[in-house]
Amino acid sequence: MSEQKRSWRFYALIAVTIAFFGFQMYLALVKQLTPMLQSPLHLVLALAVIFLVYPTDRKYRDNLKRKTELNGTSLTDDLLNKFKWTRFFDIFSFAGIALLFYYCITEYERLANFTPFIDEVFPLDITVMIVTIVLLLEAVRRTLGNILYFFIIAFIVFAWISPWLPGIFFTKGLPFNEMLDQFTIGMTMAEQGVFGTPLYTSASALFYFIVFGVFFSECGGGQLLIDIGMKFSNKSSGGPAKAAVISSGLMGMVSGSAVANVSTTGVMTIPMMKKIGYLPQEAGAIEAVASTGGQIMPPIMGVGAFIMAEMLGIPYFDVAAAALLPACAFYFGVFVLVSCLARKRAARSNTGEDVKIEVKQPILPRLYLLLPVILLVTWIISGSSLMRSGMVGIFAILLLNIVSYFVGKKQNFVNIKRLGDCCVRGVKQAASIAIPTAACGIIINVVTGQTSLATNLSGLIGSLGVDYLFVALLIAMIGCMVLGMALPTVAAYLVGVILFVPVIRSLGVDALCANMFVFYYGIMAQITPPVCVASYTAAGIAGADAMKTGINGMLFALVGFMVPFVFIYNPAILLEGSIIEIVLGGIQLMIGTYFLAITVSGFWKTHIPVWQRLITFGVSIGFIIPEATSSIIALIVGFGVLSLNFIAFKKLPSKVGV
Numbered sequence: 001m002s003e004q005k006r007s008w009r010f011y012a013l014i015a016v017t018i019a020f021f022g023f024q025m026y027l028a029l030v031k032q033l034t035p036m037l038q039s040p041l042h043l044v045l046a047l048a049v050i051f052l053v054y055p056t057d058r059k060y061r062d063n064l065k066r067k068t069e070l071n072g073t074s075l076t077d078d079l080l081n082k083f084k085w086t087r088f089f090d091i092f093s094f095a096g097i098a099l100l101f102y103y104c105i106t107e108y109e110r111l112a113n114f115t116p117f118i119d120e121v122f123p124l125d126i127t128v129m130i131v132t133i134v135l136l137l138e139a140v141r142r143t144l145g146n147i148l149y150f151f152i153i154a155f156i157v158f159a160w161i162s163p164w165l166p167g168i169f170f171t172k173g174l175p176f177n178e179m180l181d182q183f184t185i186g187m188t189m190a191e192q193g194v195f196g197t198p199l200y201t202s203a204s205a206l207f208y209f210i211v212f213g214v215f216f217s218e219c220g221g222g223q224l225l226i227d228i229g230m231k232f233s234n235k236s237s238g239g240p241a242k243a244a245v246i247s248s249g250l251m252g253m254v255s256g257s258a259v260a261n262v263s264t265t266g267v268m269t270i271p272m273m274k275k276i277g278y279l280p281q282e283a284g285a286i287e288a289v290a291s292t293g294g295q296i297m298p299p300i301m302g303v304g305a306f307i308m309a310e311m312l313g314i315p316y317f318d319v320a321a322a323a324l325l326p327a328c329a330f331y332f333g334v335f336v337l338v339s340c341l342a343r344k345r346a347a348r349s350n351t352g353e354d355v356k357i358e359v360k361q362p363i364l365p366r367l368y369l370l371l372p373v374i375l376l377v378t379w380i381i382s383g384s385s386l387m388r389s390g391m392v393g394i395f396a397i398l399l400l401n402i403v404s405y406f407v408g409k410k411q412n413f414v415n416i417k418r419l420g421d422c423c424v425r426g427v428k429q430a431a432s433i434a435i436p437t438a439a440c441g442i443i444i445n446v447v448t449g450q451t452s453l454a455t456n457l458s459g460l461i462g463s464l465g466v467d468y469l470f471v472a473l474l475i476a477m478i479g480c481m482v483l484g485m486a487l488p489t490v491a492a493y494l495v496g497v498i499l500f501v502p503v504i505r506s507l508g509v510d511a512l513c514a515n516m517f518v519f520y521y522g523i524m525a526q527i528t529p530p531v532c533v534a535s536y537t538a539a540g541i542a543g544a545d546a547m548k549t550g551i552n553g554m555l556f557a558l559v560g561f562m563v564p565f566v567f568i569y570n571p572a573i574l575l576e577g578s579i580i581e582i583v584l585g586g587i588q589l590m591i592g593t594y595f596l597a598i599t600v601s602g603f604w605k606t607h608i609p610v611w612q613r614l615i616t617f618g619v620s621i622g623f624i625i626p627e628a629t630s631s632i633i634a635l636i637v638g639f640g641v642l643s644l645n646f647i648a649f650k651k652l653p654s655k656v657g658v
Contacts, residue, residue, distance in 0.1 A: 048097055103128045143436075168453075194441035198441060230243045244273065489526060
């Protein structure tokens, strides 16, 4: 935070953390507030956290500290106070947060009964609108960098100049006074704008699951999941790589964060993968892909899944259940891939060391640490709200922590200080999610409330896909990927929902399938160069070239890029259909995934020639097409290629590829 560990910011952050937790506990244990009050107060607290954690002069101080360390000198008070004047920006920021808090409390009744374009807009409304947008943009810039910052500014500018733009960017727009209404009171409406459904979901669900993940990881559950992955893959070929897949998948079920998974499991699995012969970029890519899959793996998935449930108006359990088969296919494909790569490595050379994966503590005595996850899932399935389910999971963790102390399992006990650190970390993560979620409300307000951009874009893509659904899906995929490379996952999903879901829905695609389609590609973009944060994080641990790691990661995650097309053409993959349709669809998906994995690896029993890899790729496509004829043909052709590979393997003098 700053060089003085016990500065006023430290104590202020502790106070805001207590207030944040107190507010969220009140919502969960006493009663929820109306969206017009709950969402703004949640944003006020999130903004306070961000401006405390990211002061104006933080980058300057960090750079100055780095330079002085390189020069062998130390920081002096004169150097640190040189840019002290920049703190005035923070003073104005905190004053703006206080104004927003005052506005929410005092104007609540008027806003709750406000009728857009009819009731009068006061100077205070305009002032608060400007302050809210400025604070949000600055918070986005400090936490997420310039890409989303300028992206939002571009949409604000577009709202003003759209009547003078050509082609699909032309919209009639709104008269100045009506546009002002939209940017002020319209920003507070429950269905759109900054305080709309996405931010309400952050306050009513995301906060609790983020805190649950932090507490679960700190109290021994995270290490247990990693150790389970290590144990199950210890004696197999390519054990560390399989450990990375299993551990990251298990961790992803709880954390739903790719970078967090890479940072947690990658520090152990990546060095072991390198030790047994994987190239640095391969080791980093495997970890990045396995960690990214956590955002599509139930029960918690990525934060966008919670928002999806709210926007679709369906229980979150339905979203998680629908995501199960595609997520299993994703991890199955990655698991087959690393297994083939391990055999390929063994066939190529025998220089890699045999690494025994050590698990420091026995697993069975620690299985009780999984009880919070079991309770969490049970409460979700039973129909309880996400808020209550999250609270049950958190209380279960704290109760088990106390029990650990009294039953002699002090190695798993977390003291008060560490729990306090967990609270601060949880609040920081929750605030970092709330900020882009709220900021995307500006984009939603512009696209749906002020312009006809969504309608124009839908018309253009729809005209291309009237006879060719695949073309429309391809355009939507590219759009989601481009946005996803520039935006955080939750922001990419929200923009994709606004711009592309209406198009896909207009072509007869089910709402859940359409939403899941853009959700998947928003996530897959996180491991697609040139911007792939998870891959860059893994590359740093592996000591590999970041771009090579990103390219390898994109290839290794090819299953994730194809699965959305599968469930668009065969909704049974998302559990929409009869039992027979779901079972057959699942079998087709797994077989197609298997052939796709060996295509990418280029190895089965032995090396697969390029021409045979092209055939196996076609076989995987054949299983994607939801027709019995194509699947039967693909099965016959695929069996033929594998037979040829097996015959070639039998002719080898040494059977090192087994």
